[in-house]
Amino acid sequence: MKKQSVWSRLLALTTSLLLAVALMSGCGKDPEESTQSTYESTVITTTDETGASETSETEASGSQTNDESTNSKATSTKKPASNTTKPTSGAKLDITTAAMPTRNLKNKTVTMFSWEPLSAKYSKPKSMPNMYKKEFKVTIKEEVVDHNNYWNELKTRKAAGNMPDLVKMPNWKYYPQPIVDGLVQPLDSFIDFGNPIWNDSSKSVREQYIWKGKTYIPVNSVNLDAWVFFNKKMMRDAGVSKNPEQLYKDGNWTYATFADIAKKTTIKDRATGKVTQAGLVLQTGDLIASTGLELIAGDGKGGAVNNLGHTNVTKFMNLMYDLRDTLYVGDQRTGFASSKVAMIVTQSYSATVEFNDLRLAGNLGWVPMPKQDKKSKNYLQTAISPGYGIAQGSKNPEAAALYIEYEKWFSLGSPFTDLLPKEKQNAADIKYKTYDVKPEPNKTLTKAEQEYTRSLLSCPTVTQVWQSWLNTGAVPGLDQVVQGKQWSQVYPQVNPQVESLLKVLTAKK
Known part of the structure; x- marks a missing residue:
């Protein structure tokens, strides 16, 4: 691999x-x-x-923990050019009322580069990619390549001038290799990270991924990875x-x-x-x-x-x-x-x-x-979910940025550990009526186990x-x-x- x-x-x-x-x-x-x-x-x-x-x-120490003293203080310096949401830097996040990101897209086709098809993860009719396509009338063209040759394939496409728009960031070598190789571009010109949807537990981690004053990795979520x-x-x-x-x-x-x-x-x-x-x-x-x-x-x-x-x-x-x-x-x-x-x-x-x-x-x-x-x-x-980057040379960075924002909005309030249930519905759950509260028999922690885990x-x-x-x-x-x-x-x-x-x-x- x-x-x-x-x-x-x-x-x-x-x-x-x-x-x-x-x-x-x-x-x-x-x-x-x-x-x-x-x-x-x-x-x-x-x-x-x-x-x-x-x-x-x-x-x-250079450690990257949730202690404030160890978080990078570097911030982006350029505001997004066409994000239609209002400036909200420092605003408090309420996941139940968070405004859905939106843009006036002229180009309705976005190309996605990944090692697996969306269908491998999303199968329900009201899944995030399906609702993105429906909500904004966008066509997603998927380019699925070999996982073992992922970044080399993207380098080949860059040399040929045939870059996609969205690049799925894998949980291996997503930082800083694709940045220093010039495969992805800064997100700061397209995404307002002052928007409340970005003001959650991902914020401090995202700031740790700042590269020379620019944001390349959006960071969708931060989740507990392991126990003893x-x-x-x-x-x-x-x-x-x-x-x-x-x-x-x-x-x-x-x-x-x-x-x-x-x-x-x-x-x-x-x-x-x-x-x-x-x-x-x-x-x-x-x-x-x-x-x-x-x-x-x-x-x-x-x-x-x-x-x-x-x-x-x-x-x-x-x-x-x-x-x-x-x-x-x-x-x-x-x-x-x-x-x-x-x-x-x-x-x-x-x-x-x-x-x-x-x-x-x-x-x-x-x-x-x-x-x-x-x-x-x-x-x-x-562990983090890095999310998607925008390819250097993208022909439709606006639709790519909207996908990144929409995916973030759609997943707000995900539990820190998958052993605990989602605490409350987010704005997407309410809008699309997708909140699933039915626990699988014998596959859910008891109340005592949940309390202990918290x-x-x-x-x-x-x-x-x-x-x-x-x-x-x-x-x-x-x-x-x-x-x-x-x-x-x-x-x-x-x-x-x-x-x-x-x-x-x-x-x-």
């Missing part, structure tokens, strides 16, 4: 491994936090035309005195307690030493969010902050090294669902899908990422921008660590490769 690179190979290796962790808890603010300690993050600045760059050490799921029965059978949920409530869900549980729930055959029951498996790389950092963070000016050398990352890697013998090898979700592994880090929706039988039996629990120590915080890993959402969040910078979901060097190499040996090998890639991406084009 990814281009052949060291990072894609790391991803393939990492997703086949397990991991286990433990220590202390709490989302509340503490007087001191581990993220304030000394570390070695590096800033990769924008380079000159000859490729000469400046690299300096910094005390700025655990099997309550396996905990009891292993003699674990307090499970992760109880530890979290006590403020003691930390690396130390996480590791202790992983080790206690790991069972090995006495004769062969083979693991017959594992303590942990990582189906995703989201446990890195426990550091409170983005591994790679943009600075909003075309530069990058590399946090691979941060002390928080070192703590994480040392933990993984310590837990290398507790990891499950095999299909991750199947292994957890069949009680072969006690903990798994994976997507939140699994609670009512693959793990639903465990949940209905009262044996499934979930918590945020463990915190590094009692002075730090428990973090949540979020209580977890006060934890600070960390986004996944680094995965797009590196074009992989694999944490650089993690596969080598869990195979038995100390991070002190691995870091000098992988960091130069990361630095080299960042210098290419941040060079002026």
